Amino acid sequence: MKQKLTLHPHRLFSSDSVQREIAAGLYEQIRDLPIISPHGHTDPEWFATNDNFPDPAHLFITPDHYVFRMLYSQGVTLENLGVPRQDGGWTEQDPRKIWRLFAEHYPLFRGTPSRGWLDYVFATVFDLDVQLSAETADHYYDVIDEQLKTDAFRPRALMDRFNIEKIATTEMATDPLTHHASMKKDGYLSRVVTTFRPDDVVDPEKAGFAGALERLGEITGEDITIWDGYLAALRNRRAFFKEHGATATDHGHVTANTANFDRAACEALWETVRSGKATPAEAELFRGQMLTEMAGMSLEDGLTMQIHAGSFRNHNARLFDKFGADKGADIPLQTDYVHALKPLLDRYGNEPALTVILFTLDETVYSRELATLAGHYPCLRLGPPWWFHDSPEGMLRFRHQVTETAGFYNTVGFNDDTRAFLSIPARHDVARRIDCRFLAQLVAEHRLGEDEAAEVAKDLTYNLVKKAYRFD
Amino acid sequence: MKQKLTLHPHRLFSSDSVQREIAAGLYEQIRDLPIISPHGHTDPEWFATNDNFPDPAHLFITPDHYVFRMLYSQGVTLENLGVPRQDGGWTEQDPRKIWRLFAEHYPLFRGTPSRGWLDYVFATVFDLDVQLSAETADHYYDVIDEQLKTDAFRPRALMDRFNIEKIATTEMATDPLTHHASMKKDGYLSRVVTTFRPDDVVDPEKAGFAGALERLGEITGEDITIWDGYLAALRNRRAFFKEHGATATDHGHVTANTANFDRAACEALWETVRSGKATPAEAELFRGQMLTEMAGMSLEDGLTMQIHAGSFRNHNARLFDKFGADKGADIPLQTDYVHALKPLLDRYGNEPALTVILFTLDETVYSRELATLAGHYPCLRLGPPWWFHDSPEGMLRFRHQVTETAGFYNTVGFNDDTRAFLSIPARHDVARRIDCRFLAQLVAEHRLGEDEAAEVAKDLTYNLVKKAYRFD
Amino acid sequence: MKQKLTLHPHRLFSSDSVQREIAAGLYEQIRDLPIISPHGHTDPEWFATNDNFPDPAHLFITPDHYVFRMLYSQGVTLENLGVPRQDGGWTEQDPRKIWRLFAEHYPLFRGTPSRGWLDYVFATVFDLDVQLSAETADHYYDVIDEQLKTDAFRPRALMDRFNIEKIATTEMATDPLTHHASMKKDGYLSRVVTTFRPDDVVDPEKAGFAGALERLGEITGEDITIWDGYLAALRNRRAFFKEHGATATDHGHVTANTANFDRAACEALWETVRSGKATPAEAELFRGQMLTEMAGMSLEDGLTMQIHAGSFRNHNARLFDKFGADKGADIPLQTDYVHALKPLLDRYGNEPALTVILFTLDETVYSRELATLAGHYPCLRLGPPWWFHDSPEGMLRFRHQVTETAGFYNTVGFNDDTRAFLSIPARHDVARRIDCRFLAQLVAEHRLGEDEAAEVAKDLTYNLVKKAYRFD
Structure with missing residues (x-):
C-alpha cells in the first residue's frame, strides 16, 4: 500500500498545545529569513559551472555517508550501493538498481534525521506525494531524474x-581555488565563498603532508624550510583565501590540544616536523602549536577560526583500504577542552577581537566544558551541534545543556556542514524549528517573554551567524 | 491509613493527551505479544524441578540486590535482612521479621524502578489491592505466602x-547443565535454554580460575596446556551448550578491551596465563584476545555474542568479605568502546553473519560511541539499557540518544537480565510502555507515521529479539 | 518600550496542564516552609553587625562572578564593571555607570538562571514592575538604592x-570566627552558623599554606611539626568551630581522590608536606589522606562532611594575575568518584553514623557513579546540583538521572551555595518549583501517588536538609 507523503506544518514542535502554538508563532517570524550557510562541504564547481546534477542515485546515495552507512550496518555492501572502490574493482553502475536497493531499506531510517531531510527534499523540492518504498522506488527515480535535467x-x-x-565551501590550503576565481570574475563570489582549511599543511600525520608542504613553498615563493618562511607562506595563503571570499578558517584535528611554545622551541619543532622525523607525540604538539599560530594570524587578518575536534577518522581499516575516507566509519572520541585549549587561551583567550568557534562530537562536554569556557572567555563561541548531533534530539540536548551557562549570545546559529546541497533547506528548517521549540518551552514555562524569544529566534537564525562569520 | 494499590492503565505514558492516546493505541497492539527473555539469571532448577518458591522474604528480598542495597544505603544491616553470611554468622531467619523490616522502609523506593516492578507483581500476580507499608506488612506476607504454596x-x-x-538462563563454561539436560528429556528445553558464559575459564583474575581450567580439560578431554587444545576445549563446550539450547554467549568483563594477536603471541600469552604468572596487564590482554577468539568461534557456530562491560565488581571490600558477590556493591565505570573494540572489529567487524550485542553501564557512550559504531559495523547491535538503566528514565535516555544515529534496527529489543522470576512480566511491561511512549512522541511530533510506529513497536517487542538471538 | 516585569505563579512548572496542576498543588504545600541554607558563602559580618548593604552595583554586580563573567564573555572589561584590581589600578568607581553598563547587556542573560534570580529579587524584594533595560536602568538604580538604605x-x-x-557560612580553619563569636553572645548563632573548611591547612599547593600552618600551631598550641600534633590541632579547630555552631565541614579539592595510608606512611608524608618539599603527586596523596582523616574525625565529633570536587580554579591566568580568584574563570573538570573515593570508603564507607555529602560539576557521573555509590554505601549522600548546574535544567537533569538508582532519601535537599544574600529566596524557590515539577511528572505518569509526592516534597525542602546537616 502506498502511504501518503506529507510534511505536517507543526512537525518537530512539542505536541503540548501551549508550546506548539508559541513555537508556530515564533517560526512564522523566521521561516522566510534567508539561509546563511557559513560552513559546509558543497563543491564550488557546482556553483561556478552551474551544470545539472547527475541521476538520483549519484546525487543522493553514493556520495552521502549519512545514507549508505546505515544500509552497510545492516549488511548491504557498499559495492551494491555503487560506492567507488579505490582499486577500481566492481561496483554497481546502474543508478536505478542502486536506488531500488536504497528504497527497499528505507525503513532503516525511521527515527533518524536522514529520514526527515530526505522526505523534506522529496516533498518540497520534487513535489513527491507518496512515501518512498520498494513499491514506489521507480516512480521516485523517474520523477526525480526528469526534474534534475531541467534548468530549474x-x-x-x-x-x-x-x-x-551566502554559502561557504571548504578548501585545503594548497587548493588553487579555480572555481572561486571564476566566480570572482562573474560576481557570484558574493554568494559562494571559500574557507581556509590548512590541515594538509599543518598535520604531519596526514597522508601527503610532504607533498603539500612542497606545493605550499612553490605556490607562495616562501622558504618553508625555516619556521618564519613557513609562517609567511601560511599568511600568504590566508590572504589568497580572503581574496576569494574567505572570512573563516577551519581546523579538523583529532584532539582539541593546543600548545604555546617560544620561538626557539617552535623553530626546533618545525625542523623535526619538516624533515619527516616527528614522532606521533611531536606531531600532536605541532598541530597544537599551529592552532595557536592560526589564532594569532586570525587576530591579524580577522578570519574567524573554527575548531572541529574529536573524530577517530577511518576507524574501519579494511573499509578504508577498499573505499577510502568519508565512508561512514568516522567514530566520535571523548574529547577534553579544558586542558587542551589552555595554551591557546593563555595567549589569546582575552582578545575580544578574536572569534574561535568550537565544535564537538562529545556531548558530555556541553554543560561541563564548552558552556563554561564560552561563558567566560571573550574569544570563544560555540558552534551548533555537529554531524551525528545535527538532529532534532541533538539540537535539543545542545540548547538544554548549553544555554543556562553560556546564554544564547555565545552561540553562532546553525551550520549545515553538508556536501548534500539539496538537503540544505531541510537542515536549516530543522534547526529553525527546534530553536523555536526550545524557545517556546521557555516562554510556556514563563522563563522568557514571547517578544524576547522572537528576538532570539531571529538572532539565532540570521544575525548571530553573520556576526560570528563576519559576513557583514 | 491504608492506601489503595492500583496500576493505572496509562502509567509510564506521557501525560500529554496527544501522546498518551497514541501510546495507548500502540501499546494495545503489543501488550499481549509473548515474552521473549533472551538474557537473564533465573535458576534453571526452578524450571527443571517445577518446585514451589519459598516464603515472601526469601523470594523477594534476600536474593535481590536491587532491593536490599537500598535499605543498606540507609543504615539497615544485611544481617537483619536475612542475607546469608560467608562465615555462617548470624543472619535473620524469620521471614516475617525480614518482610516487616522491608515493608517499613518501602518509602525509600519511591521513584525507583524496583517500586514499579514490586507493585506490579503485588497487584497482578498476587491480587493485592492496598499498598505495602508497615501497617499492611503482615497482610501482604500472609496473602503472598499462601498463594506461593499452590500449584498455580x-x-x-x-x-x-x-x-x-522462551527464556534463556546463563551458565558458566564448566557447568554440567544438569537441569537443561533434564528439560531436554522432558521437552521443556524448547522454552528454557542456556547461555554460554565462559568468564570462569577466560578470565585469569577470576577466583577459581585454575580449578575451572582443570575441570575444562577433564570434561572435554582436550590438552588445555597448549593454546590449540584450550581453544578446542572451548569449542567443545560451546557445542555442548548449543545442544542444551544455547543460541548465545555472554561475556562479563571489566572493560570492553579486545586484542588481536598473531598465533605465536597467543601461544606465548596462553603459556603465561595458564601457568598462573600473568600480570594484571597480561590478564587484560588475554581477556581481550579471548573476546576476539569468541567472535571467531561465533562466526563458526552461529552463537550470538553478548558483551557486558564496565562494572567495578565488589567495590565494598568489607561487605564482599562478609557476604560475597552480588550484594549491591557493583559500581559502573566509565567505559571506552572506540579503542577497546577496534582489534576485534579489525578482524571480524565487517562480517554480517556475526552478531555482537553491546551493553554498557556508562550512558555517556550511547550517542558518542555505541550508536555510531552500531550505525556502521555490520556485526554490531546494541543491547537494551542494562541494570541501573533498566528503568523508565534509563530506557528513554537510551532511545533518545541512540535512535537518531543507529536507528531502531540496530537495537535488539528488551532483556530483563533478572534473577527475580516474578518480576519478568513487570520489566517487559515497562519496556513495552516506554518504547510505545517514545514512538508516540515521534508520531505526535510528526517525525514518524503511526502505521510505521506500530510496525516498529512489534519489531522491538518481538521480531528483533528473535532475530538477534537467533530464536527462529 | 518598557516591558512589564511579572513573575507568573506557575513559572518553571511544565506547561502540560495535567502536570502543571499537580505541581501547583504540591508547591502550595511547601512554598511557605522556612528556608534552611546549610551551605553557602555569605559574609558573617553582615549578620553580626547588621549594617546596611552598599549601592546596587556593589551589591549585585562587582562581587558576583555569575553576573560579570557573562558580560566579560561578550567583551565587556571587568574594569568597566568596577571589579577591583589586585594592583590597585583603575577600575570604575561610579556605581551608576556600572549599573547602566550591566542594564544595557541584560539581554545576554536570557535563558540563564541568573536572569531568573535577578528578576525574582527585583520584583519581590524591591517591588519593581518594569523589566531592566538600558531605558529603565536609572529607575532601577534609584528604586533599589533608596530601599537599601532603610532599616527594612x-x-x-x-x-x-x-x-x-538557619544559614551556614563557610570559614577557613584558621579563621578567628570573630563574627560568629559576637553572634554567640547576642544569641544570633542559633540562626547563623559557621562551617569548617580546612583547605588552607590541608592543601599543600594552596597559596599561603606554610603561613596557615604556622597560625594553626599558634592558635591551638599543638606541635604541628609531628603528625599527631597536626591531627590534634585540627581536632582542636573542629571543636572550636562546633562551639560556633558548625555542624559540618567542607572540602574543596580539584579531585575527589582519597587515600588510606598506615600510620608510618602518614607520618612520613606529613614530614615531606610540612617541610614544603611535596611534589604535586605527594600533595595530591596528602589531600586524599586528609579527606580520610576528616571522615574519621567526623565519626568522632559528628560533623557532616561535604566534598566539593572537580573545579579547575583560575583557568584564565592573566585574569587571575590582574583580578585574583573567583572571577568567573573556574572551569569544571571531568571527575572520577569510583576509584577516587574507594580508600575512604574502604575505611569508613559502612558507617551509618557518618554522613559524607558529595557534590560534582561533572553531570556525567550522576547516573553512573554518584547514584550507584549513594544507593549502596550507608555514609554517602548526594548534594544538590552545584554551581553551573544550580539551575532549572540542571536540577531536572539531577533528579531524572539520580532518583531511579539512589531514590529521594539519599539526597539532602537544596544548597544555595551563594555569596549573593538577596538571591537566596530566589534560588530556593527555583529548587522547590523544580522538585514539585519533577514529582508532578511522576504523579501524572502514575509512577507515584500524589500523597506520597507531597510527603517527598516536604522532605526535600525541609526534613532531609535538617537531617543531613544535623540541624535538629
Missing part, C-alpha cells in the same frame, strides 16, 4: 529557490 | 501465565 | 522577611 534544477537556480544568501 | 504458582504454571515463550 | 533592608530584617530559619 541547476545549482544557481536552486540557490535562489532555496533562498540561500 | 509453580514455575511452569507461571511461565504459562506470564506468556513467556 | 538590614541583614537581620531580611533574614526574617526571607523566612530563613
Whole structure:
C-alpha cells in the first residue's frame, strides 16, 4: 500500500498545545529569513559551472555517508550501493538498481534525521506525494531524474529557490581555488565563498603532508624550510583565501590540544616536523602549536577560526583500504577542552577581537566544558551541534545543556556542514524549528517573554551567524 | 491509613493527551505479544524441578540486590535482612521479621524502578489491592505466602501465565547443565535454554580460575596446556551448550578491551596465563584476545555474542568479605568502546553473519560511541539499557540518544537480565510502555507515521529479539 | 518600550496542564516552609553587625562572578564593571555607570538562571514592575538604592522577611570566627552558623599554606611539626568551630581522590608536606589522606562532611594575575568518584553514623557513579546540583538521572551555595518549583501517588536538609 507523503506544518514542535502554538508563532517570524550557510562541504564547481546534477542515485546515495552507512550496518555492501572502490574493482553502475536497493531499506531510517531531510527534499523540492518504498522506488527515480535535467534544477537556480544568501565551501590550503576565481570574475563570489582549511599543511600525520608542504613553498615563493618562511607562506595563503571570499578558517584535528611554545622551541619543532622525523607525540604538539599560530594570524587578518575536534577518522581499516575516507566509519572520541585549549587561551583567550568557534562530537562536554569556557572567555563561541548531533534530539540536548551557562549570545546559529546541497533547506528548517521549540518551552514555562524569544529566534537564525562569520 | 494499590492503565505514558492516546493505541497492539527473555539469571532448577518458591522474604528480598542495597544505603544491616553470611554468622531467619523490616522502609523506593516492578507483581500476580507499608506488612506476607504454596504458582504454571515463550538462563563454561539436560528429556528445553558464559575459564583474575581450567580439560578431554587444545576445549563446550539450547554467549568483563594477536603471541600469552604468572596487564590482554577468539568461534557456530562491560565488581571490600558477590556493591565505570573494540572489529567487524550485542553501564557512550559504531559495523547491535538503566528514565535516555544515529534496527529489543522470576512480566511491561511512549512522541511530533510506529513497536517487542538471538 | 516585569505563579512548572496542576498543588504545600541554607558563602559580618548593604552595583554586580563573567564573555572589561584590581589600578568607581553598563547587556542573560534570580529579587524584594533595560536602568538604580538604605533592608530584617530559619557560612580553619563569636553572645548563632573548611591547612599547593600552618600551631598550641600534633590541632579547630555552631565541614579539592595510608606512611608524608618539599603527586596523596582523616574525625565529633570536587580554579591566568580568584574563570573538570573515593570508603564507607555529602560539576557521573555509590554505601549522600548546574535544567537533569538508582532519601535537599544574600529566596524557590515539577511528572505518569509526592516534597525542602546537616 502506498502511504501518503506529507510534511505536517507543526512537525518537530512539542505536541503540548501551549508550546506548539508559541513555537508556530515564533517560526512564522523566521521561516522566510534567508539561509546563511557559513560552513559546509558543497563543491564550488557546482556553483561556478552551474551544470545539472547527475541521476538520483549519484546525487543522493553514493556520495552521502549519512545514507549508505546505515544500509552497510545492516549488511548491504557498499559495492551494491555503487560506492567507488579505490582499486577500481566492481561496483554497481546502474543508478536505478542502486536506488531500488536504497528504497527497499528505507525503513532503516525511521527515527533518524536522514529520514526527515530526505522526505523534506522529496516533498518540497520534487513535489513527491507518496512515501518512498520498494513499491514506489521507480516512480521516485523517474520523477526525480526528469526534474534534475531541467534548468530549474541547476545549482544557481536552486540557490535562489532555496533562498540561500551566502554559502561557504571548504578548501585545503594548497587548493588553487579555480572555481572561486571564476566566480570572482562573474560576481557570484558574493554568494559562494571559500574557507581556509590548512590541515594538509599543518598535520604531519596526514597522508601527503610532504607533498603539500612542497606545493605550499612553490605556490607562495616562501622558504618553508625555516619556521618564519613557513609562517609567511601560511599568511600568504590566508590572504589568497580572503581574496576569494574567505572570512573563516577551519581546523579538523583529532584532539582539541593546543600548545604555546617560544620561538626557539617552535623553530626546533618545525625542523623535526619538516624533515619527516616527528614522532606521533611531536606531531600532536605541532598541530597544537599551529592552532595557536592560526589564532594569532586570525587576530591579524580577522578570519574567524573554527575548531572541529574529536573524530577517530577511518576507524574501519579494511573499509578504508577498499573505499577510502568519508565512508561512514568516522567514530566520535571523548574529547577534553579544558586542558587542551589552555595554551591557546593563555595567549589569546582575552582578545575580544578574536572569534574561535568550537565544535564537538562529545556531548558530555556541553554543560561541563564548552558552556563554561564560552561563558567566560571573550574569544570563544560555540558552534551548533555537529554531524551525528545535527538532529532534532541533538539540537535539543545542545540548547538544554548549553544555554543556562553560556546564554544564547555565545552561540553562532546553525551550520549545515553538508556536501548534500539539496538537503540544505531541510537542515536549516530543522534547526529553525527546534530553536523555536526550545524557545517556546521557555516562554510556556514563563522563563522568557514571547517578544524576547522572537528576538532570539531571529538572532539565532540570521544575525548571530553573520556576526560570528563576519559576513557583514 | 491504608492506601489503595492500583496500576493505572496509562502509567509510564506521557501525560500529554496527544501522546498518551497514541501510546495507548500502540501499546494495545503489543501488550499481549509473548515474552521473549533472551538474557537473564533465573535458576534453571526452578524450571527443571517445577518446585514451589519459598516464603515472601526469601523470594523477594534476600536474593535481590536491587532491593536490599537500598535499605543498606540507609543504615539497615544485611544481617537483619536475612542475607546469608560467608562465615555462617548470624543472619535473620524469620521471614516475617525480614518482610516487616522491608515493608517499613518501602518509602525509600519511591521513584525507583524496583517500586514499579514490586507493585506490579503485588497487584497482578498476587491480587493485592492496598499498598505495602508497615501497617499492611503482615497482610501482604500472609496473602503472598499462601498463594506461593499452590500449584498455580509453580514455575511452569507461571511461565504459562506470564506468556513467556522462551527464556534463556546463563551458565558458566564448566557447568554440567544438569537441569537443561533434564528439560531436554522432558521437552521443556524448547522454552528454557542456556547461555554460554565462559568468564570462569577466560578470565585469569577470576577466583577459581585454575580449578575451572582443570575441570575444562577433564570434561572435554582436550590438552588445555597448549593454546590449540584450550581453544578446542572451548569449542567443545560451546557445542555442548548449543545442544542444551544455547543460541548465545555472554561475556562479563571489566572493560570492553579486545586484542588481536598473531598465533605465536597467543601461544606465548596462553603459556603465561595458564601457568598462573600473568600480570594484571597480561590478564587484560588475554581477556581481550579471548573476546576476539569468541567472535571467531561465533562466526563458526552461529552463537550470538553478548558483551557486558564496565562494572567495578565488589567495590565494598568489607561487605564482599562478609557476604560475597552480588550484594549491591557493583559500581559502573566509565567505559571506552572506540579503542577497546577496534582489534576485534579489525578482524571480524565487517562480517554480517556475526552478531555482537553491546551493553554498557556508562550512558555517556550511547550517542558518542555505541550508536555510531552500531550505525556502521555490520556485526554490531546494541543491547537494551542494562541494570541501573533498566528503568523508565534509563530506557528513554537510551532511545533518545541512540535512535537518531543507529536507528531502531540496530537495537535488539528488551532483556530483563533478572534473577527475580516474578518480576519478568513487570520489566517487559515497562519496556513495552516506554518504547510505545517514545514512538508516540515521534508520531505526535510528526517525525514518524503511526502505521510505521506500530510496525516498529512489534519489531522491538518481538521480531528483533528473535532475530538477534537467533530464536527462529 | 518598557516591558512589564511579572513573575507568573506557575513559572518553571511544565506547561502540560495535567502536570502543571499537580505541581501547583504540591508547591502550595511547601512554598511557605522556612528556608534552611546549610551551605553557602555569605559574609558573617553582615549578620553580626547588621549594617546596611552598599549601592546596587556593589551589591549585585562587582562581587558576583555569575553576573560579570557573562558580560566579560561578550567583551565587556571587568574594569568597566568596577571589579577591583589586585594592583590597585583603575577600575570604575561610579556605581551608576556600572549599573547602566550591566542594564544595557541584560539581554545576554536570557535563558540563564541568573536572569531568573535577578528578576525574582527585583520584583519581590524591591517591588519593581518594569523589566531592566538600558531605558529603565536609572529607575532601577534609584528604586533599589533608596530601599537599601532603610532599616527594612538590614541583614537581620531580611533574614526574617526571607523566612530563613538557619544559614551556614563557610570559614577557613584558621579563621578567628570573630563574627560568629559576637553572634554567640547576642544569641544570633542559633540562626547563623559557621562551617569548617580546612583547605588552607590541608592543601599543600594552596597559596599561603606554610603561613596557615604556622597560625594553626599558634592558635591551638599543638606541635604541628609531628603528625599527631597536626591531627590534634585540627581536632582542636573542629571543636572550636562546633562551639560556633558548625555542624559540618567542607572540602574543596580539584579531585575527589582519597587515600588510606598506615600510620608510618602518614607520618612520613606529613614530614615531606610540612617541610614544603611535596611534589604535586605527594600533595595530591596528602589531600586524599586528609579527606580520610576528616571522615574519621567526623565519626568522632559528628560533623557532616561535604566534598566539593572537580573545579579547575583560575583557568584564565592573566585574569587571575590582574583580578585574583573567583572571577568567573573556574572551569569544571571531568571527575572520577569510583576509584577516587574507594580508600575512604574502604575505611569508613559502612558507617551509618557518618554522613559524607558529595557534590560534582561533572553531570556525567550522576547516573553512573554518584547514584550507584549513594544507593549502596550507608555514609554517602548526594548534594544538590552545584554551581553551573544550580539551575532549572540542571536540577531536572539531577533528579531524572539520580532518583531511579539512589531514590529521594539519599539526597539532602537544596544548597544555595551563594555569596549573593538577596538571591537566596530566589534560588530556593527555583529548587522547590523544580522538585514539585519533577514529582508532578511522576504523579501524572502514575509512577507515584500524589500523597506520597507531597510527603517527598516536604522532605526535600525541609526534613532531609535538617537531617543531613544535623540541624535538629
